[in-house]
Structures are given as C-alpha cells and as structure tokens.
Amino acid sequence: MVPTKDKEKILTAIFWLLALIIVGILFSLIAYIAVRGLPGLSMDFILQAPSRAGKEGGISTTILGTLYLTAVALFLAVPLGVAAAIYLEEYARPDSKFAWLVNLTAETLAGIPSIIFGLFGFVFFVIFLGLGWSIISGALTLAFMVLPTITRTAQEAILSVPREYRENSLALGAGKWQTVCRVVIPPALPGIITGIILSIGRAVGETAAIILTAGSSLNMPLSLSDSTRTMSVHLYLLAMEGVSMERAFSTAFLIIILIIIINYLANLSLKRLAVNN
Amino acid sequence: MNNRTQEITVGTMDAAKLLAIRSFTRKNSTLGFNRDKLVETILMLNAAIFILAIAAISLFILIRGLPLIFKVGITDFLLQLEWNPTAGSFGIGTMLAGTLAVTLTALLWAVPMGLATSIFMVELAPPRIGTLMGSLVELLAGIPSVVYGFFGLIVIIPFIRNYLGGSGLSVLAGAIVLGVMILPTIINISRDAIAAVPLDYKVGSLALGASHYQSIRRVILPAARSGIITAIILGMGRAIGETMAVVMVTGNSTIIPHSILSPTRTMTSNIVLEMGYASGDHQAALFATGVVLFIFIVILNLVVNLTLKAGKNYGAN
Amino acid sequence: MNPKIKIKTSDISVFYKDFQALHGINMDIQEHKVTALIGPSGCGKSTFLRSINRLNELIAGTVIRGQIYIDASPVYCKEMDVVALRKQVGMVFQKPSVFPMSIYENVAYGPRIHGIKNREQLDEIVENSLKAANLWGEVGERLNAPAAGLSGGQQQRLVIARVLAVEPQVILMDEPASALDPISTARLEELIGELKKNYTIVIVTHNMQQAARISDYTGFFLNGELVEFSATNELFVNPRDQRTEDYITGRFG
Numbered sequence: 001m002v003p004t005k006d007k008e009k010i011l012t013a014i015f016w017l018l019a020l021i022i023v024g025i026l027f028s029l030i031a032y033i034a035v036r037g038l039p040g041l042s043m044d045f046i047l048q049a050p051s052r053a054g055k056e057g058g059i060s061t062t063i064l065g066t067l068y069l070t071a072v073a074l075f076l077a078v079p080l081g082v083a084a085a086i087y088l089e090e091y092a093r094p095d096s097k098f099a100w101l102v103n104l105t106a107e108t109l110a111g112i113p114s115i116i117f118g119l120f121g122f123v124f125f126v127i128f129l130g131l132g133w134s135i136i137s138g139a140l141t142l143a144f145m146v147l148p149t150i151t152r153t154a155q156e157a158i159l160s161v162p163r164e165y166r167e168n169s170l171a172l173g174a175g176k177w178q179t180v181c182r183v184v185i186p187p188a189l190p191g192i193i194t195g196i197i198l199s200i201g202r203a204v205g206e207t208a209a210i211i212l213t214a215g216s217s218l219n220m221p222l223s224l225s226d227s228t229r230t231m232s233v234h235l236y237l238l239a240m241e242g243v244s245m246e247r248a249f250s251t252a253f254l255i256i257i258l259i260i261i262i263n264y265l266a267n268l269s270l271k272r273l274a275v276n277n
Numbered sequence: 278m279n280n281r282t283q284e285i286t287v288g289t290m291d292a293a294k295l296l297a298i299r300s301f302t303r304k305n306s307t308l309g310f311n312r313d314k315l316v317e318t319i320l321m322l323n324a325a326i327f328i329l330a331i332a333a334i335s336l337f338i339l340i341r342g343l344p345l346i347f348k349v350g351i352t353d354f355l356l357q358l359e360w361n362p363t364a365g366s367f368g369i370g371t372m373l374a375g376t377l378a379v380t381l382t383a384l385l386w387a388v389p390m391g392l393a394t395s396i397f398m399v400e401l402a403p404p405r406i407g408t409l410m411g412s413l414v415e416l417l418a419g420i421p422s423v424v425y426g427f428f429g430l431i432v433i434i435p436f437i438r439n440y441l442g443g444s445g446l447s448v449l450a451g452a453i454v455l456g457v458m459i460l461p462t463i464i465n466i467s468r469d470a471i472a473a474v475p476l477d478y479k480v481g482s483l484a485l486g487a488s489h490y491q492s493i494r495r496v497i498l499p500a501a502r503s504g505i506i507t508a509i510i511l512g513m514g515r516a517i518g519e520t521m522a523v524v525m526v527t528g529n530s531t532i533i534p535h536s537i538l539s540p541t542r543t544m545t546s547n548i549v550l551e552m553g554y555a556s557g558d559h560q561a562a563l564f565a566t567g568v569v570l571f572i573f574i575v576i577l578n579l580v581v582n583l584t585l586k587a588g589k590n591y592g593a594n
Numbered sequence: 595m596n597p598k599i600k601i602k603t604s605d606i607s608v609f610y611k612d613f614q615a616l617h618g619i620n621m622d623i624q625e626h627k628v629t630a631l632i633g634p635s636g637c638g639k640s641t642f643l644r645s646i647n648r649l650n651e652l653i654a655g656t657v658i659r660g661q662i663y664i665d666a667s668p669v670y671c672k673e674m675d676v677v678a679l680r681k682q683v684g685m686v687f688q689k690p691s692v693f694p695m696s697i698y699e700n701v702a703y704g705p706r707i708h709g710i711k712n713r714e715q716l717d718e719i720v721e722n723s724l725k726a727a728n729l730w731g732e733v734g735e736r737l738n739a740p741a742a743g744l745s746g747g748q749q750q751r752l753v754i755a756r757v758l759a760v761e762p763q764v765i766l767m768d769e770p771a772s773a774l775d776p777i778s779t780a781r782l783e784e785l786i787g788e789l790k791k792n793y794t795i796v797i798v799t800h801n802m803q804q805a806a807r808i809s810d811y812t813g814f815f816l817n818g819e820l821v822e823f824s825a826t827n828e829l830f831v832n833p834r835d836q837r838t839e840d841y842i843t844g845r846f847g
C-alpha cells in the first residue's frame with residue numbers, strides 16, 4: 001500500500017499538472033495564432049480596406065465597424081446600466097420586490113446566449129422597428145447584451161465604497177443624490193470603468209448577434225443605418241468560407257491583442273478601486 | 278444604504294413650536310425634497326430596463342416561434358429527426374441530440390478539470406500563483422468564441438482527423454472547444470464558493486487530525502456544494518447557448534450523432550447557419566428553435582437564481 | 595442664571611426591528627456645555643446620539659418613538675427638513691472617515707453642498723474651520739494634499755473642521771478619541787474645551803477619566819436606559835444610583 005504521505009504528494013502533483021494544462025492551453029492558443037498571424041500583420045493590413053470579400057487588402061472597415069458598434073452600444077448602455085446600479089444599491093429598500101425582480105432579470109439577461117439576443121435584435125430592431133441590418137440595430141442589441149455586465153460591476157464597485165462616507169456626508173447635511181454624486185460615485189468610478197472595459201471586450205468578440213443584426217457588409221460604415229461587419233464576424237466568414245486563412249490568422253491575432261489589452265486595463269482599473277476603498 | 282421605513286410618533290405640538298419649525302426648515306426644502314424623489318424615480322425607471330428587456334425578448338421570440346411549434350406539434354417539433362425546412366419538415370430532434378451530446382461531453386471533462394483547478398487555486402497554490410491563475414482564467418474568459426472556433430478549426434480538427442479518424446468535424450471537436458470555453462465559468466464560481474467556506478471548518482477538521490486532502494474532500498467541498506452546483510449549471514447554460522465556436526467545428530450535419538467522432542448540429546448552429554436566407558415558415562422554425570433554447574436557458578438560470586443562490590449575497594442587496 | 599436648554603429629548607425609544615435599543619430617554623442638554631454619555635458597550639449611546647440628527651432612520655427597520663426638541667422645535671415631524679437639521683447638528687464619528695479628496699475639498703465639502711460657490715468665501719471658511727480645529731498650523735501649507743495621507747489624529751481634527759465648516763450649533767461626537775494615540779487625544783480634548791464656547795457638544799466616551807476631564811454634565815446609560823444624568827462632578831463623586839457607582843468604580847462593564 002502506498003503510504004498516505006506519498007499519496008498526498010502524488011495528488012498534489014496531479015493538481016499542479018491540471019493547472020499547468022490550463023495555462024498550457026491558453027498559451028498554446030495565443031502562441032499558435034501569434035506565430036501564424038504575425039507575418040500578415042502590417043500597417044497596411046490595419047489601414048487598408050478589404051477587397052474581393054476579404055481575400056485581398058486589409059481589414060480597416062471591419063475595425064471601424066467594430067469601433068462604431070461598440071461606441072454606440074456603450075453610449076446607450078452605460079448611463080442606463082450605471083443608473084440601474086445606483087438605484088439598486090443606494091435607493092432600493094432591501095425588501096423591495098421591484099429590486100428583487102430587477103436583480104433576477106439582470107441575472108437572467110446575463111445568462112442569455114448571444115444567439116438569442118441576435119434573434120431578438122433581428123425581429124425587434126431589424127424587422128419590427130424597421131431599422132434594417134445596420135449599426136444602430138447591432139448597437140442596440142449589443143447594448144442589451146452588455147447591460148448586465150455594466151450594472152453588476154457598478155453594483156459591486158458601489159458596494160465597496162465604505163458606508164462611512166455616506167454617513168458622514170449625510171451627517172453634514174448633504175442630500176441623498178448629492179451624497180451619491182460626490183462621495184459614492186467618485187471612489188467607485190474605477191470599478192464602474194472596469195465594467196465598461198469588460199463590455200468593450202464583449203462587444204469586440206461578439207459575433208452571432210452581430211451577424212443577425214448588423215449584417216456583414218464590408219463597405220466603409222458611414223452612418224448609423226449602414227450595415228457593417230466587425231472583426232469577429234470577418235474572422236468567422238474568412239475562416240468558414242475559406243476566403244483567406246492567412247488573413248483570418250492575422251485578424252484573430254489582432255483580436256487577441258485587443259482582448260489582452262482590454263483585460264490588462266480592466267485589471268488596472270480594479271486595482272485602482274481597491275486602492276480607493 | 279437605503280431609505281428605510283420608520284414610524285414617528287410626534288409629540289404634542291403647540292403653535293409656538295410650529296412657528297419655530299419654520300425658522301428651522303430651509304426655504305427651498307420642498308424643492309430639495311422633490312429633487313431627491315425625482316432622481317429616485319428616474320433611477321428606478323432606468324432599473325426597470327432589465328425587466329423590460331426580459332419581457333421584450335421573451336415576447337418577440339415567443340411570438341415568432343410558438344405558432345410554428347403549435348402548427349407542427351410540440352412533440353413532432355422536438356423529436357422528429359427530419360429537418361428539411363424548404364420541404365416543410367421541421368423536426369429538431371437531431372439538433373436536440375447534438376446540443377445534448379456536445380454539452381455533456383464538454384461537461385464530462387471540463388467539470389473535473391475546472392473543479393480541480395479551483396481547488397488548486399484556493400487550497401494548494403501559493404497565493405501569488407493563485408492570483409496569477411486567476412488573471413489567466415480571466416483572459417481565457419475574455420477570448421471571443423469565434424477565436425476558439427477558429428483555433429478548433431485549424432488545430433483540433435486536423436488533429437482528430439489524423440489521429441482518431443473521420444473528418445475531424447465532430448462532437449468531440451465541439452466538446453473540446455466548448456469545454457475550454459466554459460472552464461472560466463466553472464472555475465470562477467466554484468473558486469468563490471470554495472474560498473467562501475469559513476476557515477473554522479477547515480481548522481476544525483485539521484484539528485481532528487484530518488489531512489489537508491481529507492479536509493478538502495470531507496469538509497470544504499461539501500460546504501461549497503451549492504456553489505459548485507451553480508458553477509456546473511451555469512457552465513452548462515453557457516455550453517448550450519454557445520454558437521460560433523460550435524458551428525465552426527462540428528460539421529453541422531442534421532443526423533443523430535452515433536459516436537463522438539460523428540458530425541452533429543446544435544440548435545444554436547442551426548439558427549446562425551440558416552437565418553441569413555430563411556423566410557416564412559423556415560424562419561419561424563428557426564425562431565422556434567430559439568424558443569426551445571431560450572426556455573432551456575431561462576430554466577437553468579432560474580434554478581440557479583431562485584434556489585441555489587437564494588439567501589446568498591450574489592450581486593446586490 | 596438660567597442656562598438655556600439646547601436639546602430636549604422626550605421619551606425617546608428606538609427599536610431595531612424587534613429589539614428595543616432605547617427605553618424612553620428624557621434628557622435636557624444645555625447650550626454651550628459639554629455633555630458626556632458613558633456606559634458599557636451596547637447600552638445605546640450611539641443609538642441615542644444618532645437619533646438626535648436622525649441618522650438612525652438610515653438603518654432598515656428602525657422605529658423611533660417620542661420626540662426630540664432642538665431650540666424647542668420638534669425634530670421628528672413631517673415639516674422637519676432633515677438636511678437643515680443635520681446642517682445644524684454636526685456629527686463626528688468614532689473612526690475618522692475622511693473623503694478620498696484633498697484636505698481643502700474635505701473641509702469645503704459641506705459649504706459646497708449648501709450652495710456656496712464663491713472661491714474666496716470657501717477659502718475663508720476652510721481656513722477658519724481648520725484654525726478652529728487646531729489643524730491649520732499643520733496642514734495650512736498643503737491644503738491640496740490628499741486627506742488620506744494625514745495621521746489618525748489629524749484626520750479626526752480634519753473631520754471636526756469639516757463639521758465646523760457647516761456652522762452647526764450642536765456637535766455630536768461618538769467616541770472621537772477611541773482610535774487616537776494619547777497625544778492626539780490630549781489635543782482633541784483641548785480642542786473640545788475651546789469649541790464649547792461656541793457650540794453645544796454631546797460626546798460619547800468609554801474613558802471615564804476623559805468624561806470627568808472634559809464634560810460639564812454626564813449621563814450614564816445601561817441596557818438602553820438612562821440610569822443617571824447630572825453634573826459631571828456630582829455623578830462621579832456622589833453617584834445616586836448603585837449601578838452608576840458600580841460602573842464608575844469599575845465593578846462591571
């Protein structure tokens with residue numbers, strides 16, 4: 001029989017190994033895509049418009065499309081989501097049925113897969129409201145998708161602000177809203193920003209919902225009613241339709257770089273929150 | 278911090294005192310009071326967006342999908358294996374099977390792996406390594422599904438084709454890619470649950486002479502059970518709903534998968550593959566597929582939110 | 595001479611859900627005097643203090659019965675503007691909690707809230723408040739530094755300056771010295787002695803020597819009741835109630 005001590009050593013080794021495998025998966029994925037994507041990545045690739053369905057040229061219009069969609073979606077979702085978080089944490093009574101329902105629906109919304117958002121966006125924005133396959137349809141759909149992230153991170157950030165700040169402010173004769181604006185939101189801001197950054201990540205990577213609502217036009221997006229294609233949608237079509245594997249790799253690599261930067265910024269911002277409170 | 282109920286029994290007040298109040302209250306006090314109330318109302322309306330969103334999503338998807346389900350018949354729609362929408366056959370049986378096969382196979386390896394990793398992060402790893410793992414898992418979670426799908430298409434499929442046979446486009450490929458994608462969900466939630474187990478439990482167990490691993494198995498994991506179940510269910514929800522990665526690696530044939538090497542089509546793939554050109558009943562059938570998916574997901578989420586998380590402080594309040 | 599009563603509490607009871615934390619407290623607090631509240635932990639001193647500026651109602655399920663009069667106007671009534679009340683009744687908490695902003699902004703917080711925008715006026719208020727709180731000498735040169743960088747004692751005086759800037763008439767202090775070192779405590783006590791010329795001060799303290807040193811009147815709380823309330827000398831030298839005597843001689847608590 002193996003002595004307990006040795007058994008535990010073997011178990012420990014297995015746990016380390018499993019953790020290493022996960023790290024290995026992550027790094028091999030990034031490294032592989034980097035190695036294959038780097039050669040095709042150039043200034044021209046970023047700045048030139050695609051031609052022949054992406055077989056030639058760069059991916060500039062898809063970068064712009066991604067930016068455009070993300071910006072509009074955040075413009076819509078951030079005020080709503082942050083306001084909802086402020087309401088839930090600062091105003092709602094703990095026994096409020098309404099707040100309970102909001103929290104429940106927010107959780108549910110967070111769990112809904114993007115394809116469902118895509119279907120909804122398609123039938124509601126594209127067809128019912130007649131907005132067509134367009135940036136505005138895509139952005140509205142995306143806004144719904146990132147709302148739970150924004151609200152939940154903002155809720156956590158607000159919750160992390162010491163209770164004493166509020167008491168002190170109120171004791172000085174500040175009103176509720178003054179207190180929220182002046183001593184609750186400022187220290188919570190890095191956390192709120194983390195939520196926004198994470199939402200940008202979600203927007204950059206989103207594919208299924210975007211195909212169904214914003215279409216996949218490769219033209220330069222000019223107005224909100226233009227159809228557009230994001231980098232992720234572009235990657236999907238390049239790979240699935242076998243247009244150009246080389247360009248698919250470079251696009252994938254660019255997306256990964258973006259996601260790494262976004263993750264880094266989100267962490268940075270979270271550390272700020274910890275310092276603040 | 279919230280405004281709370283209170284009951285104030287006001288003492289008897291004479292005219293002089295009432296007069297005194299007036300000098301004490303701000304001139305614009307009613308104005309100030311109203312502003313706070315107004316702000317509260319506006320914020321509350323904002324918060325209602327979540328209720329509206331869920332209501333609108335349910336409504337529009339059901340309206341588009343349900344009629345077809347009833348037309349075809351619920352059992353026929355769910356269990357018929359024939360999907361030939363242009364010829365009027367709307368059975369999603371093969372896709373239900375496909376979703377089930379891919380999801381379960383993914384859970385089969387991702388749950389133990391994720392659980393082990395979260396135990397590793399909380400209980401075994403030096404704190405610095407644990408934190409580092411945490412950031413790497415975040416990164417894993419941040420990588421878009423289409424990138425995973427692409428990686429699967431380029432690396433995993435040729436691998437399966439060369440070493441295991443078949444075309445490579447298969448349940449297995451889907452399960453591998455999906456498993457990686459749901460690892461962060463499983464790891465994060467079960468890690469939080471394990472970390473939340475009071476230190477006393479562990480100390481108590483160790484004091485009784487149990488080894489570290491015995492404490493983990495007999496004390497910590499049971500105490501973290503509901504969190505771990507939450508992790509598995511939410512991971513499952515994520516797997517069922519995942520689209521882009523799966524569509525890229527499973528081959529998408531509408532057949533019942535007979536082995537993990539056979540190709541398959543999931544419900545999500547079905548929608549994204551055909552939505553581009555579908556119309557009429559065909560389109561309605563895709564929405565109907567969405568209805569089934571939606572109901573699955575909502576049930577999973579409600580189970581988590583109403584039973585497992587109930588009484589716990591996830592999120593707000 | 596007939597001293598003026600600044601705060602009169604009439605039968606104040608406070609309930610946290612089912613738990614009654616205060617049982618019908620009657621107390622007359624005199625203007626320009628220091629009134630100390632002593633008693634074992636959990637006896638309701640903080641609850642009493644927080645009912646004067648209506649801070650208790652921020653806690654879920656709190657019910658308050660009875661009435662408090664400040665300058666003969668009732669505090670608990672519909673017409674009362676809580677904001678105006680809290681402007682007149684400042685509060686210093688146990689743990690100095692400076693806002694995460696500069697020293698200047700901390701002190702200017704209250705005046706700004708109450709609508710003062712003029713920079714010169716604010717400068718003046720900040721300077722005067724810091725001087726009154728005995729802090730000007732130490733921080734006058736670095737008003738724009740973050741307040742969090744000050745020492746605990748300095749932070750507590752900054753919090754007092756922040757309260758003074760709102761020009762209250764009453765200052766409630768809840769164990770303001772409990773987180774301070776002896777030197778900072780001595781400075782704080784000295785400051786309280788100066789402040790009482792212009793303010794009415796109610797202070798909760800666990801330190802009986804401190805109560806004896808700085809207060810004019812002392813109230814002894816036990817289990818939510820006001821056991822004894824009288825001039826400080828009298829209470830410490832000649833307690834009327836056996837429980838008071840037991841407490842101040844350290845026989846329990």
Ligand SMILES: Nc1ncnc2c1ncn2[C@@H]1O[C@H](COP(=O)(O)OP(=O)(O)OP(=O)(O)O)[C@@H](O)[C@H]1O
Binds near residue numbers: 610613639
């Ligand atoms: N928010 C609350 N909810 C329920 N009970 C409370 C709450 N705050 C205080 N209590 C209870 O009311 C009683 C009085 O509390 P209070 O804080 O006024 O005591 P205290 O005399 O200030 O004590 P200490 O000297 O420790 O500060 C205590 O028994 C306390 O447990």
Ligand SMILES: [Mg+2]
Binds near residue numbers: 639640641768
């Ligand atoms: Mg207290």
